[in-house]
Each structure stands twice: as C-alpha cells, then as structure tokens.
Amino acid sequence: MSLTGLFLILFLVIHLIGNLQLLIDDGGRTFNEYAYLMTNNPLIKVISYGNYFFILLHAFQGILLWRQNASAKGQKYAVSTSNNASWASKNMGPLGLIILAFIVLHMWQFWYQMKFGGLPTATYDGLEVKNLYGPVSEAFSQLPFVIFYVVCMAFIALHLSHGFQSAFQSLGLNHKKYTPAIKFLGTAYSILVPLGFAIIPVFFFLFR
Amino acid sequence: MNLTLKVWRQKGANVKGALETYQVKANEHMSFLEMLDVLNEDLISQGKEPVAFAHDCREGICGTCNLVIDGRPHGPQQGTTVCQLHMRAFKDGQTIVVEPWRAAAFPIIKDLVVDRSSFDAIIQAGGFISVNTGQAQDGNAIPIEKDTASLAFDAATCIGCGACVAACPNGSAMLFTSAKVSHLALMPQGKVEHEKRVQKMVAQMDLEGFGNCSNTGACEVECPKEISISNIARLNRSYVGSVLSSD
Numbered sequence: 468m469s470l471t472g473l474f475l476i477l478f479l480v481i482h483l484i485g486n487l488q489l490l491i492d493d494g495g496r497t498f499n500e501y502a503y504l505m506t507n508n509p510l511i512k513v514i515s516y517g518n519y520f521f522i523l524l525h526a527f528q529g530i531l532l533w534r535q536n537a538s539a540k541g542q543k544y545a546v547s548t549s550n551n552a553s554w555a556s557k558n559m560g561p562l563g564l565i566i567l568a569f570i571v572l573h574m575w576q577f578w579y580q581m582k583f584g585g586l587p588t589a590t591y592d593g594l595e596v597k598n599l600y601g602p603v604s605e606a607f608s609q610l611p612f613v614i615f616y617v618v619c620m621a622f623i624a625l626h627l628s629h630g631f632q633s634a635f636q637s638l639g640l641n642h643k644k645y646t647p648a649i650k651f652l653g654t655a656y657s658i659l660v661p662l663g664f665a666i667i668p669v670f671f672f673l674f675r
Numbered sequence: 676m677n678l679t680l681k682v683w684r685q686k687g688a689n690v691k692g693a694l695e696t697y698q699v700k701a702n703e704h705m706s707f708l709e710m711l712d713v714l715n716e717d718l719i720s721q722g723k724e725p726v727a728f729a730h731d732c733r734e735g736i737c738g739t740c741n742l743v744i745d746g747r748p749h750g751p752q753q754g755t756t757v758c759q760l761h762m763r764a765f766k767d768g769q770t771i772v773v774e775p776w777r778a779a780a781f782p783i784i785k786d787l788v789v790d791r792s793s794f795d796a797i798i799q800a801g802g803f804i805s806v807n808t809g810q811a812q813d814g815n816a817i818p819i820e821k822d823t824a825s826l827a828f829d830a831a832t833c834i835g836c837g838a839c840v841a842a843c844p845n846g847s848a849m850l851f852t853s854a855k856v857s858h859l860a861l862m863p864q865g866k867v868e869h870e871k872r873v874q875k876m877v878a879q880m881d882l883e884g885f886g887n888c889s890n891t892g893a894c895e896v897e898c899p900k901e902i903s904i905s906n907i908a909r910l911n912r913s914y915v916g917s918v919l920s921s922d
Contacts (some may be wrong), residue, residue: 532887536846536847536887539845539884539886541846544746545681545772546746551892552844557844629890629891637890637911638912638915639909639913640912641904641907
C-alpha cells in the first residue's frame with residue numbers, strides 16, 4: 468500500500484509538470500510535443516505500464532484491506548468514537564474508490580483518445596503529432612467538466628492528506644526529528660498538487 | 676447526582692443484545708465502577724439480573740475494566756482507565772451510554788464483558804524471552820542508556836486492556852502488539868529473539884482476526900497509558916527487516 472502509494476505520489480508530480488504546459492499560450496504546441504514524447508519514448512512507455520500496474524495494485528490492495536478491516540471491526544457503536552481521527556484517514560477506502568472511478572473516466576476521456584482515438588494532427592517543424600490540446604480545451608470549455616475535475620481534485624487532496632504521511636509510518640519511518648517535517652510536507656503536497664491540477668480546467672474555462 | 680444510564684445488555688455470546696435504560700443515584704466521589712456497583716445493588720434488591728462488567732484491581736494497572744463510555748474507550752478522560760474515572764467528570768442529570776469493546780476478535784461473553792484471550796494468544800506466540808535471564812540485575816551491571824530505558828518503559832506500561840482495538844476503526848491490535856514487541860526489543864535480553872518474535876506475533880495477530888493498521892492514530896488517543904504510535908512504526912520496520920533478512 469505504502470510503496471505503491473509513494474510511487475503514485477511521485478507520478479502525480481510528473482503528471483502535473485506535464486499538464487502545466489497546457490497553460491503556455493502557444494496554441495498547444497508545447498503540450499502536444501510533450502504528449503508526443505510521452506507516448507513515443509520507450510523508457511516512458513515502460514514506466515507508464517508500471518504506472519498502470521501500480522494503480523491497479525494499489526486499488527486491489529486497498530479493497531482487500533477495506534474488506535478485511537470491515538470484518539475485523541465488529542458491531543457498530545451506538546455512540547460513535549469519531550472524534551479521534553481525521554475524517555480522511557477513516558475514509559481512505561471510499562475516497563480511493565471515487566478516485567479509481569475518476570481515473571477510469573479521465574483515461575477514457577483523454578488517454579484513450581490519444582492512444583486509440585482518431586485525433587486530428589498538428590505539424591510542428593515537419594513533425595506530425597496528435598493534437599491532444601484540442602479535446603482538452605474543448606472539455607474544459609464546458610462548465611460541468613470543470614466542476615467535475617475540480618471536485619475530483621478535492622477528493623484526491625483528502626486521500627493524499629492522510630496517504631502521504633501514512634505511507635512513511637507504514638514503512639516504519641517515525642522519528643522525532645523527521646516526522647513533523649514529513650507531516651508538513653504531506654500537508655503541503657496534498658494541497659498544492661491537487662490545486663495545481665484544478666487550476667488548469669478553471670483557467671481554460673475563464674481565459675481560453 | 677441523578678444519572679440516566681443506557682447500558683448494553685446481552686445474555687450470552689450468540690444472543691442479540693440491546694441498550695437498556697436505568698436510573699441511578701450516585702455521588703461525584705464515586706469511581707465509574709463504584710457507580711455501576713450501586714446500580715447492581717439496586718438491580719439485585721429489585722430481584723433483577725445485575726449488569727455483568729469486568730473489573731479487577733481498581734487502581735488502573737490491570738486493564739480489565741473495558742467499557743466504552745459515550746463512544747470513548749475508558750470514558751471522556753485522557754490517560755485513565757474506567758476505575759480511575761470519577762463521577763465528577765459527569766454532570767447531574769446526564770445520560771451516559773455504556774457499551775462493551777466492539778471488535779471481531781473480542782467476542783462478547785455477557786453484557787459488558789468481552790473475551791480478550793486473543794491478546795493472550797498474541798503474547799503466547801512470542802511476547803516473552805525463552806531463556807531464564809536470572810534474578811533482577813544489579814543496577815548498572817548491564818549499561819543501558821536512560822533514553823532507551825525510558826522508551827522501553829513507556830512501551831512496557833501497556834496493560835493490555837484493548838482500548839486501542841476498541842478505538843480503531845479497523846479493529847486492529849497493532850498498538851498493543853507493537854508495545855509488547857518494543858519493550859522487549861529495546862532491552863538487551865529481548866533483542867536476541869527480536870526478529871522471530873516480530874514475525875510470530877504479527878502472524879498470530881492476523882490469525883486472531885484483528886484488522887490492519889491504516890494509521891488513523893485513534894488508538895494512541897484512547898490508550899489509558901498514552902502509548903505512542905511510534906511503537907507501531909518500530910514494529911513495521913522490524914517486520915520489514917525480519918522478513919527481508921530471514922531465510
């Protein structure tokens with residue numbers, strides 16, 4: 468859980484760096500060239516297959532844990548003990564399931580179009596690349612999609628707010644000196660990275 | 676003070692239980708258990724079945740008084756057991772809900788009494804030192820740093836009450852097991868069997884039907900001995916280390 472989680476935390480940073488290129492005002496050229504690189508570089512291909520596998524493994528482990536823990540819990544208390552732990556930490560399973568559903572939709576909307584869809588192409592300096600910028604800017608010109616993406620980023624932020632620091636504790640890394648730093652970093656990460664992703668649809672809707 | 680109690684009543688292990696309401700007159704100097712004694716005296720004098728609840732030392736060291744009071748294991752006070760909780764922590768006229776520990780690995784025997792022999796099984800799986808280490812050592816015969824001794828002692832204060840399991844949304848026994856592993860691992864006598872002990876105790880914990888730790892931290896809030904989840908991290912890294920290094 469923790470190892471796959473940490474891999475996905477790293478992946479999100481790379482994904483965000485890529486996505487932020489959408490904000491460059493050049494009609495999508497930088498982004499399209501980047502998307503071409505990501506789909507044609509053999510090293511990145513290998514890593515991306517690893518990434519799909521880790522997403523599935525993380526989800527599979529999570530569902531397994533969720534089921535085991537549900538059966539270990541026993542009968543519900545008449546008065547709940549909910550004041551002890553953060554809401555996110557107790558709802559990692561449901562949050563994860565929402566995020567998984569989001570990933571499926573997200574991949575169908577953009578990843579599938581890039582890989583198998585008949586996207587129109589754009590040519591930059593003689594290099595013909597698929598114009599992924601097109602469907603992205605089209606999707607983010609529609610308010611329902613903008614709201615959907617922003618809300619999903621909020622779920623991811625909640626999932627990360629517990630997941631980041633929890634991964635280190637699961638690996639046995641708990642130390643007076645480092646744990647406060649890890650917790651601070653985890654909080655900062657869980658706010659900044661989803662915020663970075665959420666800015667893109669909002670920016671497209673308002674300014675493009 | 677006049678109190679309304681809602682107490683979990685259940686005739687036996689496989690019978691359906693329910694909360695029942697009682698009125699009880701207590702005074703603020705009573706411990707919570709003494710207040711329950713008063714309730715039982717009343718019930719007996721009325722010819723009714725008294726409430727079964729577990730208790731022993733009544734001085735906060737045995738870990739027997741397992742009650743969830745208003746949704747919190749050992750009640751609203753921080754760092755105390757039920758016997759150390761006094762009625763002055765409650766208000767006159769208050770309604771108090773009293774439930775047993777709830778976890779699959781702690782089946783209810785009767786009313787508020789649960790069977791915690793799953794904890795015994797975890798200890799029996801490895802929570803000991805196999806050889807006789809003799810009489811108590813002379814003060815400084817084995818040099819142990821004060822900080823290390825304090826860490827070990829903090830873990831050793833675990834009274835095995837099970838509040839950690841009761842508080843855990845996953846019914847996990849990681850705080851208990853990690854405390855038992857830690858207090859032995861930090862001492863030279865316990866270090867020798869540390870890696871085998873970790874694997875055996877964790878395996879037994881899973882076998883007993885406890886859940887998995889998802890680091891919510893609910894356990895350390897409710898622990899009457901305020902044992903830290905840094906012990907769980909120690910157990911985790913010991914477990915990873917022992918799995919990787921064992922043959």
